[in-house]
Amino acid sequence: xxxxxLSSSPSSSRELHVLAVDxxxxxxxxxxxxxxxxxxxxxxxxxxxxxxxxLGLDGDKGSSTLKDxxxxxxxxxxxxxxxxxxxxxxxxxESSAFREVPVVIMSSENIQPRIQQCMTEGAEGFLLKPVxxxxxxxxxxxxxxxxxxxxxxxxxxxxxxxQDDTDSSTSTLSSSLDVSSLDDDTPSSKRMKLExxxxx
Amino acid sequence: xxxxxxxxSLQDYTKSLFLEGVLDSQFLQLQQLQDESNPDFVSQVVTxxxxxxxxxxxxxxxxxxxxxxxxxxxxxxVHQLKGSSSSIGAQRVKNACVVFRSFCEQQNVEACHRCLxxxxxxxxxxxxxxxxxxxxxxxxxxxGGMIPAMELGF
Numbered sequence: 001x002x003x004x005x006l007s008s009s010p011s012s013s014r015e016l017h018v019l020a021v022d023x024x025x026x027x028x029x030x031x032x033x034x035x036x037x038x039x040x041x042x043x044x045x046x047x048x049x050x051x052x053x054x055l056g057l058d059g060d061k062g063s064s065t066l067k068d069x070x071x072x073x074x075x076x077x078x079x080x081x082x083x084x085x086x087x088x089x090x091x092x093x094e095s096s097a098f099r100e101v102p103v104v105i106m107s108s109e110n111i112q113p114r115i116q117q118c119m120t121e122g123a124e125g126f127l128l129k130p131v132x133x134x135x136x137x138x139x140x141x142x143x144x145x146x147x148x149x150x151x152x153x154x155x156x157x158x159x160x161x162x163q164d165d166t167d168s169s170t171s172t173l174s175s176s177l178d179v180s181s182l183d184d185d186t187p188s189s190k191r192m193k194l195e196x197x198x199x200x
Numbered sequence: 201x202x203x204x205x206x207x208x209s210l211q212d213y214t215k216s217l218f219l220e221g222v223l224d225s226q227f228l229q230l231q232q233l234q235d236e237s238n239p240d241f242v243s244q245v246v247t248x249x250x251x252x253x254x255x256x257x258x259x260x261x262x263x264x265x266x267x268x269x270x271x272x273x274x275x276x277x278v279h280q281l282k283g284s285s286s287s288i289g290a291q292r293v294k295n296a297c298v299v300f301r302s303f304c305e306q307q308n309v310e311a312c313h314r315c316l317x318x319x320x321x322x323x324x325x326x327x328x329x330x331x332x333x334x335x336x337x338x339x340x341x342x343x344g345g346m347i348p349a350m351e352l353g354f
Contacts, residue, residue, distance in 0.1 A: 024252070024280065024283055024284055024287070025248045025251075025252055025284075026245060026248050026249050026252060026283075026284040026287050026288065027283065027284065027287050029244065029245050029248055030230070030233075030245060030287055033233045033238065033241060034233065037233055079279065081276070108279075108282065108283050108286060129283065129286060129287065130226045130229070130286050130287045130289075132226075132229050133229060133232060133233070
């Protein structure tokens with residue numbers, strides 16, 4: 001029985017378990033709902049420190065008690081008091097237990113050097129807040145696909161969150177009255193970063 | 201008031217909030233996340249937002265009233281409020297926070313005071329509007345009706 005595992009039915013082991021880290025109450029509630037509605041198991045924590053504790057990486061105790069902990073994806077806010085999302089990312093990538101777990105950074109700020117820094121450190125992708133349902137769905141698809149054994153060949157290219165980056169105006173944050181973004185399949189959604197561009 | 205009339209009122213009211221820019225599409229995103237299994241999701245998130253914001257605005261008032269304003273304290277608060285307002289679609293609050301932050305960066309105390317007033321104004325406005333919206337919804341539900349889905353024709 002793994003930590004946070006609510007049932008032992010076979011189907012639950014194929015469910016993605018996501019650890020979401022965000023210091024904002026509001027954002028935690030929203031990301032949790034977004035993930036649950038996308039059929040993921042969710043554990044939310046309010047800080048990078050708590051995340052490390054949950055993962056058994058805080059150095060207080062060995063990870064032996066947590067070796068059955070299965071986390072398929074970690075989604076973390078960038079700007080948090082104490083440990084930033086970037087610092088959390090580094091610690092995760094430094095650990096033997098969790099370095100293979102994809103980490104996605106969320107931020108309300110579209111700052112290229114920041115995004116680049118996270119990607120360089122091994123982040124799987126970058127989500128611009130406010131996060132939408134379409135973002136989470138796409139994220140889930142990517143993670144589930146990259147979990148398949150036949151995907152060995154795909155590891156040769158860097159995994160990124162897919163984005164229809166057809167034009168460079170990725171600075172569209174919460175656009176007003178942009179009701180077109182409600183359509184989950186809309187190709188014009190520019191919510192997630194693919195290759196970060198210098199001029200964005 | 202007839203149920204159909206209440207439902208129309210709600211739709212018109214909601215539409216006006218979008219047209220005025222008080223709410224943006226992120227609010228619609230939240231509504232999409234509400235269903236029979238989570239029928240109060242939107243009001244729950246919004247309530248959290250109100251609680252959070254009341255606290256932040258209080259802290260901001262205190263910080264800006266200090267003899268020497270510590271912008272290292274002020275900016276994170278504004279950033280937080282910007283984030284949460286953005287997450288629920290409170291567009292005008294968010295925009296007011298963006299302006300506020302730019303004056304924090306300049307360490308312009310007077311301008312920051314004005315910004316705080318502006319943020320408060322926008323916040324009380326959206327709070328008032330959303331409370332009215334939820335009341336309309338409650339009336340509909342109490343009359344045995346369903347909340348009409350938001351029409352995106354505009």
